[in-house]
Amino acid sequence: MRLVSSNNLPRLFFLAVAAAALLPACSSVTPVAAWEKGTLARPEMTFDWDRLESDYAEHTYNSKESAAGGAGVGGGGCGCN
């Protein structure tokens, strides 16, 4: 027996992320002050480090695997035979 209908999964999924977005407001994560974020500003600590490299990776993986997408929207498609 399936505990969750696959039709409801997207809704549950987005609710979970919305809940995650609200968690920090009531969590015990110690706030990091602006002057303590020097390390986080390093290029390798950002999630969009090398745009061309990540575009190539996504494009070549999409051509040989079925799972696609991740961090962005509206990237468009290709034939990729």
Added chain:
Amino acid sequence: MAVTEPWLSPSQAAVGKALLAAASLLPCLPSGARAETAPTFTSVSYKYLDYLDFQPDAERVRVIANAVNVVSPINERWSFSAGAVTDAVSGASPRYYTNALTKLEDYRRAQNISLTRWGSSGSVTLSHARSAERDYISKSLGITGVWYVDDTKNTAVTAGLGAARDVIDVPARGVNNEGKSVNDFLLGVTQVLTRNDVGQLIARYTTGHGYYTDPYKSIDERPRERSGYSALVRWNHHFPSLESSVRSSYRWYQDSFGIRAHTLGFEYVQPLANGRLVVTPLVRWYTQTAANFYLPANPGRNGRTYPAEDAVYYSQDQRLSAFGAQTLGIKSAIRVSGNTWFDIKYEGYKQRGQWALAGRSDASLAPFNARSVQVGISTRF
């Protein structure tokens, strides 16, 4: 405008209208304190890619690609990004499973442009991309908003909408002006955890309809509807004592074709020589189950399983089988002068049926491999 294309359902046309309406709000972001502004410098990047995939008895597809990207401020509140890619594709692709390799040659041109409005509490980016091959044209539009939850800017919520409209034309295979439309919905949160840790969770839902069949496969008929969802978790950690960082990611994916997939990746970033050299080894694991209409190879019948007479959907595409894959790579970036960097990256990829973590793998398929070399240069001024 793509949203008037005849294959759009009313709900998808509504998404297109919502995108345009959201875009019209771009200049209306609150002004006020200017803690977040457009980048203060212009970045220009170029990359060359040499990609080859192959199986033990033959080379398959080779791609030589050139890509350039520019990110530049327009003023304190606006910035833009623009990019262009050319792909020269040659080699051979299998008609079924990993057999009957058939020659192919194509040339792809793609462009993308985005405009970002920066405000005191976040940013909104409107993006457009276009990709054209001889037999496949894709146009897409996206809008992404990032909002900081409070003044500490430790928590950011991201929301995005995307719409892609594709046209497939392969007259030689009886495919004329087929369409495919895909809409994306994205919701995410980025959280500063400590002064050395930042995490991100992104959920994405994709729904589309139209022509999903591969016209170059000899036996292939796929559903005209496809929806899927994914969750991406990323965590970057910095080791102050080593001056190094680990970039880790995990993606969970499931779609209406019956495919479930897991992807796990790690990159270790180590600056050397007082930061003039950065070495980044990386590893990635991937596994997927087979589509529920995939026909496993059958060694007893010329290596093929044919669809039942009453079958509606069927495919002998290796990419819809159950398999696992691993990637090993290394990237080196050298500071040439000032803010100019030269980089080179090598990756090796192996895909095997027996590496599938779940689902019945197809041991009859030939092992599939790929390797890629990227060379790039980037500067900012």
